[in-house]
Amino acid sequence: MKGKFSILSFALLSCLGATAQQAIWGVPPFMTPEVNPDQTVTFRFASPAAKSVMITGDFLPPQKIQTPYGVFDAPGYASLQKNGEVWEYTTTVLSPELYSYSFIVDSVKMNDPVNVHQIRDTGTITNIFLVTGNENDKDNVLDYAVQDVPHGMVSKVWYHSDALAKDRRLTVYTPNEYMQGNKRYPVLYLLHGMGGDENAWSELGRATQILDNMIAAGKIEPMIVVMPNGNADLQAAPGESSLGFVPPTTQLPRTMDGSFSAAFPEIVNFIDSHYRTLTDKADRAIAGLSMGGCHSKFISLNYPDLFDYIGLFSAAVTQHSESKSEIFQNEEQKVDALFAKHPKLYWIGIGKDDFLMEENKAYRALLDKKGYKYTYVETPGGHIWRNWRIYLREFLPQLFRK
Amino acid sequence: MKGKFSILSFALLSCLGATAQQAIWGVPPFMTPEVNPDQTVTFRFASPAAKSVMITGDFLPPQKIQTPYGVFDAPGYASLQKNGEVWEYTTTVLSPELYSYSFIVDSVKMNDPVNVHQIRDTGTITNIFLVTGNENDKDNVLDYAVQDVPHGMVSKVWYHSDALAKDRRLTVYTPNEYMQGNKRYPVLYLLHGMGGDENAWSELGRATQILDNMIAAGKIEPMIVVMPNGNADLQAAPGESSLGFVPPTTQLPRTMDGSFSAAFPEIVNFIDSHYRTLTDKADRAIAGLSMGGCHSKFISLNYPDLFDYIGLFSAAVTQHSESKSEIFQNEEQKVDALFAKHPKLYWIGIGKDDFLMEENKAYRALLDKKGYKYTYVETPGGHIWRNWRIYLREFLPQLFRK
Numbered sequence: 001m002k003g004k005f006s007i008l009s010f011a012l013l014s015c016l017g018a019t020a021q022q023a024i025w026g027v028p029p030f031m032t033p034e035v036n037p038d039q040t041v042t043f044r045f046a047s048p049a050a051k052s053v054m055i056t057g058d059f060l061p062p063q064k065i066q067t068p069y070g071v072f073d074a075p076g077y078a079s080l081q082k083n084g085e086v087w088e089y090t091t092t093v094l095s096p097e098l099y100s101y102s103f104i105v106d107s108v109k110m111n112d113p114v115n116v117h118q119i120r121d122t123g124t125i126t127n128i129f130l131v132t133g134n135e136n137d138k139d140n141v142l143d144y145a146v147q148d149v150p151h152g153m154v155s156k157v158w159y160h161s162d163a164l165a166k167d168r169r170l171t172v173y174t175p176n177e178y179m180q181g182n183k184r185y186p187v188l189y190l191l192h193g194m195g196g197d198e199n200a201w202s203e204l205g206r207a208t209q210i211l212d213n214m215i216a217a218g219k220i221e222p223m224i225v226v227m228p229n230g231n232a233d234l235q236a237a238p239g240e241s242s243l244g245f246v247p248p249t250t251q252l253p254r255t256m257d258g259s260f261s262a263a264f265p266e267i268v269n270f271i272d273s274h275y276r277t278l279t280d281k282a283d284r285a286i287a288g289l290s291m292g293g294c295h296s297k298f299i300s301l302n303y304p305d306l307f308d309y310i311g312l313f314s315a316a317v318t319q320h321s322e323s324k325s326e327i328f329q330n331e332e333q334k335v336d337a338l339f340a341k342h343p344k345l346y347w348i349g350i351g352k353d354d355f356l357m358e359e360n361k362a363y364r365a366l367l368d369k370k371g372y373k374y375t376y377v378e379t380p381g382g383h384i385w386r387n388w389r390i391y392l393r394e395f396l397p398q399l400f401r402k
Numbered sequence: 403m404k405g406k407f408s409i410l411s412f413a414l415l416s417c418l419g420a421t422a423q424q425a426i427w428g429v430p431p432f433m434t435p436e437v438n439p440d441q442t443v444t445f446r447f448a449s450p451a452a453k454s455v456m457i458t459g460d461f462l463p464p465q466k467i468q469t470p471y472g473v474f475d476a477p478g479y480a481s482l483q484k485n486g487e488v489w490e491y492t493t494t495v496l497s498p499e500l501y502s503y504s505f506i507v508d509s510v511k512m513n514d515p516v517n518v519h520q521i522r523d524t525g526t527i528t529n530i531f532l533v534t535g536n537e538n539d540k541d542n543v544l545d546y547a548v549q550d551v552p553h554g555m556v557s558k559v560w561y562h563s564d565a566l567a568k569d570r571r572l573t574v575y576t577p578n579e580y581m582q583g584n585k586r587y588p589v590l591y592l593l594h595g596m597g598g599d600e601n602a603w604s605e606l607g608r609a610t611q612i613l614d615n616m617i618a619a620g621k622i623e624p625m626i627v628v629m630p631n632g633n634a635d636l637q638a639a640p641g642e643s644s645l646g647f648v649p650p651t652t653q654l655p656r657t658m659d660g661s662f663s664a665a666f667p668e669i670v671n672f673i674d675s676h677y678r679t680l681t682d683k684a685d686r687a688i689a690g691l692s693m694g695g696c697h698s699k700f701i702s703l704n705y706p707d708l709f710d711y712i713g714l715f716s717a718a719v720t721q722h723s724e725s726k727s728e729i730f731q732n733e734e735q736k737v738d739a740l741f742a743k744h745p746k747l748y749w750i751g752i753g754k755d756d757f758l759m760e761e762n763k764a765y766r767a768l769l770d771k772k773g774y775k776y777t778y779v780e781t782p783g784g785h786i787w788r789n790w791r792i793y794l795r796e797f798l799p800q801l802f803r804k
Contacts, residue, residue, distance in 0.1 A: 031649070049509055107451055110512035116522050116640060117647040125518055129647055148644045151569065155557040158578065167553065176560065179676050238518060242550045245519040245531055247433070274581050 030086060032114050033101075033129045041129065042090045043101070045080060045112065050105050053080040053087040057101030057126075058384075059094050070355065073382065077104070096133035096142040097386065098206065100126040121204055121385075122195030123248045143393055144206035149216035150176035154208055156198070156240075159270040163263035168229055169236035170267070171198045173208060174275070175215055175222035184276045186400040187224045188309075189267070190392075191288030191295045194255055195248065197237035198229040201392075204385045210392055221400040224275055228267055230288070230295055232259040256291055256316070258325025261298045268306060282344065285399050287311025289388045290356070294320065298327050300343075301334040308344040309399050313391040314354050314383050317363040332366070339372040345398050346374040349391040353382040432488060434516050435503075435531045443531065444492045445503070447482060447514065452507050455482040455489040459503030459528075460788075461496050472757065475784060479506070498535035498544040499788065500608065502528040523606060523787075524597030525650045545795055546608035551618035552578035556610050558600070558642075561672040565665035571631055571638035572669070573600045575610060576677070577617055577624035586678045588802040589626045590711075591669070592794075593690030593697045596657055597650065599639035600631040603794075606787045612794055623802040626677055630669055632690070632697055634661040658693055658718070660727025663700045670708060684746065687801050689713025691790045692758070696722065700729050702745075703736040710746040711801050715793040716756050716785050719765040734768070741774040747800050748776040751793040755784040 032044040045053050060076030080087035080103075100119060102109050111118060112127045119128045132145040141147070155172045178185065190207060192200035201207040207225060214220040233254040235241035272279050286307045288296040293315020300310045319328045339346075346367075350360050367374055377394060379387050434446040447455050462478030482489035482505075502521060504511050513520060514529045521530045534547040543549070554577045560569050580587065592609060594602035603609040609627060616622040635656040637643035674681050688709045690698040695717020702712045721730045741748075748769075752762050769776055779796060781789050 047510065105510050105512075106508060108449065108507050108510065108512065109515060110507075110510065111527075113511060114525075114649070115647075116525055116527055116650060118520075118527065120518050123516075123518055125513075125520065132646065145646065146642060146644050148569075151560040151571070153557050153559050155555050157555050157581075158553040167550075169553070179559075240548060242548050244534065244547065245517075247516070248518060 030114075032112060033127075035129065035131055036090075039093045039095075039131055039133075040091050041094060041099075041131065042088060043080065043103075043112070044114075045087045045103055045105070046085055046114075047087065047105065048085040050087070052104075052106055053082075054078065054104040055080060055089055055101055056104060056109075057099060058386075059091055059097075059099045059101070072355075073353065094131045096131050098128060098130050098142075098144060098389075100128045102126050119203060120248075143213045144209045144389060146209055147213050147216070149212055151212050152176050152208065152215075153179065154202060157274075159267065161263055161266050163266060164232055164259065166235050168234075169198050169240060170229070171202050171227040172271075172275070173202070173211055173225040173227070175211070175224070177222055178224070178276070182276065184278045185222060185224045186278050186283035186285070187226060187271060187275075188285040188287065188396075188399060189226050189228070189264075189296075189307075191228065191230050191286070191292030193288070193290030193292050196292075197231065197234070197248075198227050199237045201227045205392065206389055207392060210389065210396070214393070214396055220396045223400060224271070224277060226267065226271055230260050230292055231255050232257070232263070256294055256319070256321045257323035258298065258321075258327035261295050261302065261327045262325065264295075264299045265303060265306070281305055281308045283308075283400060285309030285311070285345075287313060287347070287392075287395055288315070289313040289391075290383065291316055291320075293317065301331065301338055302327055304334070304338045304341055309347075310343055310345065311347045311391070311395045312349070312360075313388050313395075314350050314356060315348070315360065316356055318359045335366070335372070336370070339370070346372070347377070347395055347398070348374055349377040349379065349387070349394065351379050351381045351383065351387045353380075354387075355383060432516075434514060435529075437531065437533055438492075441495045441497075441533055441535075442493050443496060443501075443533065444490060445482065445505075445514070446516075447489045447505055447507070448487055448516075449489065449507065450487040452489070454506075454508055455484075456480065456506040457482060457491055457503055458506060458511075459501055460786075461493055461499075461501045461503070474757070475755065496533045498533050500530060500532050500544075500546060500791075502530045504528050521606060522650075545615045546611040546791060547615075548611055549615050549618070551614055553614050554578050554610065554617070555581065556604060559676075561669065563665055563668050565668060566634055566661065568637050570636075571600050571642060573604050573629040574673075574677070575604070575613055575627040575629070577613070577626070579624055580626070580678070584678065586680045587624060587626045588680050588685035588687070589628060589673060589677075590687040590689065590798075590801060591628050591630070591666075591698075591709075593630065593632050593688070593694030595690070595692030595694050595716075598694070599633065599636070599650075600629050601639045603627075603629045607794065608791055609794060612791065612798070616795070616798055622798045625802060626673070626679060628669065628673055632662050632694055633657050634659070634665070658696055658721070658723045659725035660700065660723075660729035663697050663704065663729045664727065666697075666701045667705060667708070683707055684710045685802060687711030687713070687747075689715060689749070689794075689797055690717070691715040691793075692785065693718055693722075695719065703733065703740055704729055706736070706740040706743055711749075712745055712747065713749040713793070713797045714751070714762075715790050715797075716752050716758060717750070717762065718758055720761045737768070737774070738772070741772070748774070749779075749797055749800070750776055751779040751781065751789070751796065753781050753783045753785065753789045755782075756789075757785060 030044045034042045056075050056077050058075045062073035065074040080089040115127045133141045152175045157170045158167050190201050238248045239245050284307045286296045293312040432446045436444045458477050458479050460477050464475035465478050467476040482491040517529045535543045554575050557574045559572045592603050640650045686709045688698045695714040702709050
């Protein structure tokens with residue numbers, strides 16, 4: 001019994017549900033974006049009728065924008081040129097990186113209808129593409145492209161928080177070898193920033209790919225990585241809780257009031273009782289970006305026996321809230337108590353243009369005054385995911401070395 | 403130490419990376435879509451400059467479209483009305499369902515920039531929203547909204563296929579209680595259609611929510627559900643393999659040539675050796691939609707001792723390829739051999755307007771002629787996810803009843 005449809009027609013017909021027409025006659029005769037062999041990238045957009053098509057993205061020379069909080073770099077713009085019915089733009093040579101972009105068609109900002117690869121950062125979705133570098137130059141291949149190496153398992157796991165009175169979702173990475181044996185592993189707790197959730201590090205941060213690739217290359221120890229949701233009022237990422245499909249920007253309250261930090265040992269207990277973990281202080285690390293850096297700082301200060309490795313990535317090192325929580329009290333004494341226990345690594349990284357630079361300087365001045373040892377890394381740019389991916393790759397090889 | 407920024411300004415500044423401007427001054431003063439208490443839905447789009455804003459979606463009266471393969475229903479269109487700077491459209495009362503839509507702004511099709519809830523079906527991304535029904539009428543609440551019930555774990559897991567010579571990705575659902583004890587569970591293997599991948603059933607199919615809700619309501623047995631990638635040439639969903647960010651439509655070859663079906667016992671072996679499964683035929687089910695229905699049919703015919711429950715959802719019951727694979731040979735004898743072993747359930751469901759109706763009729767005629775017992779369900783509509791979600795909810799309660 002053979003059917004009368006070809007595979008291709010069958011595939012097209014299979015798409016006939018909600019999205020019919022585009023699947024049948026919308027298939028454009030081009031790739032976009034196309035990463036060229038010389039590491040330039042060509043974008044294409046089909047529209048005979050549009051009067052103007054522009055592109056904006058983080059690979060274009062930035063422009064200064066004035067905000068109530070100062071002058072910041074924002075992504076630049078470029079114009080696509082019309083070539084028949086297809087508009088085109090080719091970039092200069094781009095260094096290996098994950099980039100994002102949107103089109104602006106006759107003044108309307110929109111995503112590339114041909115590129116299904118998108119990413120959400122808080123309330124904004126943009127298209128993404130990867131420039132992976134030269135395959136013949138292994139040191140130049142991007143650590144956060146998917147490579148043909150053994151892959152870890154990524155799970156969405158729910159735990160119950162008594163303190164926050166709800167079931168809450170975590171992302172858990174276990175290394176590829178975890179499923180094969182009975183070994184126990186050290187654990188890194190990796191925390192997102194404001195507007196983020198338990199998906200942020202694995203999606204925007206490419207943590208899964210970075211871990212897979214660095215473990216396969218022998219650059220880091222195999223480890224479990226736990227990425228919780230740091231918004232104390234929430235159960236899970238947008239759309240993943242009984243709140244339904246509400247906008248992420250309605251989900252910000254109670255993020256930095258100390259309640260997530262105070263409740264953190266529940267997460268450690270849950271992980272230690274459901275995964276094959278090593279449970280010494282020397283086998284636990286905590287790191288976070290921005291708000292997650294604030295969490296990492298205050299969790300480690302308030303629970304100084306939990307973590308021997310602490311990473312503050314572009315961290316909000318000051319309190320940033322009116323909370324009277326015990327978590328924020330007697331900070332200097334807590335710093336003294338933490339360093340008296342000689343953490344193996346206290347790592348601080350921040351971008352030169354980060355709006356949190358001043359408070360980081362003040363915190364480092366405190367540590368310097370007291371003679372407490374920490375590692376400090378300063379990178380170009382500001383408060384952006386590119387930096388946090390760099391910091392993760394700097395931080396990981398320093399963990400759990402015996 | 404308190405910072406000088408308010409939580410809100412801090413949140414906005416945190417978004418300053420690739421997506422700066424929209425996060426700072428693009429936040430619109432409205433909800434869209436807004437599901438009203440009477441189950442109408444209002445859509446809004448901000449543009450003072452647009453000349454025309456339309457909406458297309460599967461909740462609008464369909465329009466007939468002529469294709470080379472016949473006349474099909476496609477989503478209808480409606481116009482938004484300009485009200486100041488905001489365009490608006492309100493639907494009629496909608497029954498509880500997951501719906502999808504796109505805007506068409508001055509002839510350019512685009513997604514709703516304010517709604518981050520989107521879904522990818524093969525090469526098309528559309529916005530989605532849920533009408534969940536009346537909370538006071540529990541039987542009327544949509545089984546595939548996230549409800550406040552214990553949630554299962556969803557994992558992306560890699561296994562090695564010797565037959566297909568690659569590492570490949572699976573989605574595995576384990577019920578909430580799986581982590582709490584040492585019980586063993588029955589397993590449903592749930593297969594996607596052409597253009598789909600290991601993410602399709604959990605995303606488009608809402609399988610995670612359906613399982614959580616039906617297990618919590620005591621309507622189904624707690625079970626493990628395994629959702630493999632049915633494209634024999636591929637390792638994983640778009641963007642998740644070392645192919646990089648290539649378009650899904652380039653990923654269709656070698657889907658229905660028998661190689662995935664022939665290699666299927668490797669997946670069963672992997673699951674049985676890495677999860678706490680029950681391994682009797684009576685504790686295993688297989689079901690799939692469209693191409694996955696083809697796979698389910700031929701896997702169960704060729705390995706008649708593996709599954710006691712078989713579900714063909716809008717299935718491509720004929721071969722649909724030129725393959726000479728052994729998998730497709732001697733079909734009628736294999737049907738005889740399968741039914742001689744008395745499967746507990748052979749379930750066939752299809753939409754009245756499905757383009758695969760004729761071949762399903764022919765296959766049912768064969769079963770009828772031979773007097774083989776099967777369950778048959780016919781629903782309105784065609785080859786669409788709405789039907790597959792309905793079939794999953796019909797199929798699940800019939801599995802693993804002792």
